[in-house]
Amino acid sequence: MQPDPKPGRPAHDIAMWGAPGSGKTTLLAALDIALMRRDDDWRIVGSDPASSEFLIERTNALSSGKVFPEASQGLEHYHWTLYGPGERHRRRWWRKAGRPEPFEVGIGMIDAPGGLFSAGPRRLDYGPDVLDDLRERMLNDLVKSRGIVFLFDPIREFERGDAFDHLHPPLKRLTERMRDLGRLTGGRLPHHVAVCVTKFDDPRVLETAEKMHLLAPEPDDPYGFPRVSDDDAQDLFRQLCDLSANGNADMVLNALGRYFHPDRVRFFVTSSIGFYVHPQTRAFDWHDYQNLLPEDDDLRIRGPIHPINVVEPMLWLGRRLAADKETPR
């Protein structure tokens, strides 16, 4: 387990949150790849050797080895920094328009299997001290963060239906902690939340979106991938909640809307691996778009990955955090 970041590092402003196996690790690896495919200057860098190594390993697995990153099995605490070109400030009367300040935001992630916030150490072979420490670290991450990336895996929810179980306990404790610190605003948590509905590439998700007439091609997308606009993402989330295995997914939506300021919550429909693109046509094919191939009891990525909407949540959070910084409360 890594120690807390050393003093002087960027404040870790974004926390990754989601049920185990919801795709946090994959999303970060896909983010690294997606950023490198962009023409601008965005990049993600590890804040310590272990975090760098973790990211390199997962990114290589996705881009080269095509082995799907394994779900978290250990207890790890990682930190990265997302660097970007920043945005040019609007000219104010008291200063001239100048060069944009580089954008810099920290990303923290607790990599732990499920049951961390359960009443007992369910299915975890760690002592209570270790779990208490990890819970404390995760809460600290969330307290220090001003942005949260919350991952909702509709396929896991369809099969297991445990998203609410992994959201509700930490949400309660975070609210309690923030209230003690006097940082609730209007009785709600002050964080900006990017809710990522993952696995858009799965036929069950794509077909649901298609049936709801939420799909529209992205004009600039070279492959013609279908997309769900961020404005429609919440509708898809709501529809997918109806397919939850235990029917509790609607409480995820309600909890997010009640504990956070609704205007600070935005939904994104994402895919870390994207759709399969045939090497000859190099275009999306409705008949053959799955990019996952079963292999024994696991999955293998079939072709090159084309992450969908993995950068956008980070950039949105980054902009919102930067805007908050400029606007004293």
Place this chain on the structure above:
Amino acid sequence: MTRDAVPEPDEDLLGKALARAVAGLTATGRLVVVEVAADGMTTFEIHRDEHGTALGRQWVLPWITLTAEHGWGEDARQALLRAAGLPTPGSEVVVVSSSPESATALQALEWLREARTAQVFSTTAPITGLVRDVLVGDPLCRSYDLVVMRPAGAGGRLELAGKLLFPVGSRAGTRTELTVRCAPGGEHGTALAVVTRQGREPRLLSVHSARVDPGPYVVTAELVRPGRVRFAGLPGLTADRRTWDDLLADVPDRLPPRTGPAHLICAVEVCGPDVKVEERLGRARQMIAFLSGEPAEAPRVSLVSYGAHSFDRSVRDRPVEVVAWQASAEAALKGLDTLEERGAVTQGYPYHPHAAQVEDMLATVAARLSRSKSPPSRHVLLTIGDRRPHPMRADRSGVLPCPQRHDWQSLLAHLEQLPGFAFGAICDQPEDGRAHRIWRHLGAQALAHLDALDLQGLAAGLGLAAPAAVHVPFPLLDETE
């Protein structure tokens, strides 16, 4: 005492009169014919049995016996009338004098005339032969049917039916020829049962059985005399003592699938573990070898192998292989040798681990059949494997779509509507719902498990061999009839 005159002898007139009298017999009526001769009196009592056949009994009363017991007075007269059966009311009486010169005979004739109104004829010879000829020449008053079985609707159901042999009015000597098919008849073989009908209920007239090889037969039925039908065309026919109920007890409710010229297409899945592939090829070998030893006409055999699709562009997708097409069993077995030497052709990445080219196999079979210029009347697709097909397009199953975009559902539907097409399958997986639903279609007529294969049952279910357990006691009416 004045005696009425006896008519001049006229055998022809007597024969016609007897024939008319027999023909006029009702189901409950009696005809009494009494011949009075010099040495005694012969009585014929004729009636119709349950089949409408005129039957006669006769008995003789010698004068010497009569006079010894009763003298020649009133006692003798009473005894004579009893012997002639004249007390029986409602019976028609015909009296024939064959010895008009005998005083005893004339006396007896007088007593008979006094007792009952009767037609009296004269003849110069005994009438036993004449009565027999009349009975033999009596036309049928009920039709005779041969009991057969014939298909009733779909699914091979059978029903009992009657095939008309001799209509009402037929006379002895009439012959009828018909073509029937004999299925395995069990212990008693095939029964040629003749029935008449009283209303809707059949009445069993006669049964003859023969244990014959299954197949078509031309049978000739001859009406020897009323009540007696003789058959030719089935070797080894013997009288059968079984009752109608006995016969009915052996009647199956379903027709065994038709055997005969057929085209067996063995489609073997050659992906997955080597042991499994070896086992599947072994099953195909068993089936082909079994059929080549069947008495029915050996089917033409095709051998098709299929594996899994490759989903890595660097690895070529192996197409479905037609190892043999409408070949002899020997050629197909040689093809199996090749496949066994090769073993599993697609195993592990990049080949799909859960699905196989079932849809490509169906497309290949359909295309080959469409090109056949003189196809056999029946095709049987025997698929041996366990994997699911690839869907035509991406769907919620998560199985990647067929690279050729074949649609297994429409291909199955196409094959299903081909006349005489049958599906059989040997599936690795137990029938507990785990196998993909396509296997229900692939095994529509016969579905067997790889580990518990009943070759006879599978072949019989597909119409490639006669079933061991189903016996058909009656001839099957040929479809061309």
